[in-house]
Amino acid sequence: VLEKLDLANESIIHCGHSNGGVVGIGFAAKHPEKVKGLVLLDAVCLPVTKPLVARVADLPLLGDFIVQKMGAKTFNKFAHASCADPDSNEEVKEYLAKQSRNTLENPRFFAAVRSTNAYCLGFAGTAEPLYRQCCEAKVPIQLIWGKADTSVPYSSCVKLHEIAKECETVVAEEAFDGMPHNVFFADAKPQECSDSVCAFVEKIKGM
Template identity: 30%
Template structure:
């Protein structure tokens, strides 16, 4: 009996120690507050901030005030800096561009809520409303941002003029993301707080190798981890966001006659290219560009290619009747020279 009591006491002590470490790890980073944001703006590391019902959001709005609006929606872990190379080509072409950090990412707040589709939907609606940008806009969504754009279009069809989906989530993701240790109750939070920042940094460091400026890419990524709540937000997103179960929203958005452009790397291991078959079945009017040998990083590793496709797509809408009934399928060809595939 004494041995059992000793074992129980040891287990209780270990549990208490782990609990203390877990609590301390969650508070080790400073809170992203008004003073932090002011300092970031002074250093030229932030653009603008807006207070919304769910928290403060970091955003960037550039281009002619009378230009058609393009809304850029980033993905799961990379905040809005992933679109930095999109802003100048789009604004130079006469578009007004809005990019923002989703809650829990970048320099936006990390509210203690479930990170589900409703949260992102409210952010987009509240931010565009408060900025007075209520006219139909062109939405560009990358990865999880693709799912967010589709869900927004399904719920608010009057606010979406066209969709560009770059390796969009919502119809399928790598099992290691949805079924990995971060998705498990208790264990996920523990891993995220104790080891998550190192894990996330290492993944980003690998992604940075494909970026035009790897050093800047990694510095921009790591900046969001200087503040409390990033890891917790990702864990909550894995559990509550429809990363692989947004079929109803794709079908609803697909019933519209709005133009849809899809861009995908066929070697994508994060959001497998095989999901494009589901997408094209649900959105039969979509135009698909796919590239052998390119992966999930196509959005930033081949930014000139992607922005060129987007600009052609947007320009073409001025000449193509939205009621046209014939969808355009686009055959892929090797993308070694960055050229677009042939249209047939």
């Protein structure tokens, strides 16, 4: 991506949510000289319990059959749980309706779920060694977490903060009461998250 944008020789601040945070960790661990800072929003970095839909999709042979019968229902339950209030406004309702249609109508949907399972280190193992590499390379880190996140609990944030402090790297944390895993709707904390990211960017620019 950086090469396509003619930014291959530039250093960046990577901001990633959920599994996107793990992508940033992997890049920063491999290329710390290219990363000015790392923003992790509810990142699936440490081992977490797979959602039921993910465990079902992983089953050999029986997986396809079971997914056809109950996959949509279990995924929709997971999608609802990721929102603070599924009935809060039309934007959230439309998002959940699209997710529901996708599970029922897109034959490649659960193949994508399996792919995510395989490459998401929080599901398939742990990204802690890579995260430690980032910290040891003194990559500044901003942790943004929802205390109501049931997918990637706040205890993960506490652990990541402790690791960063052990490695004596610059680390900041913002944790919000009532914020679920999905941070992008008005019923969560989108403005607060945005303000936190902007403050971190300004701090990094001044270092």
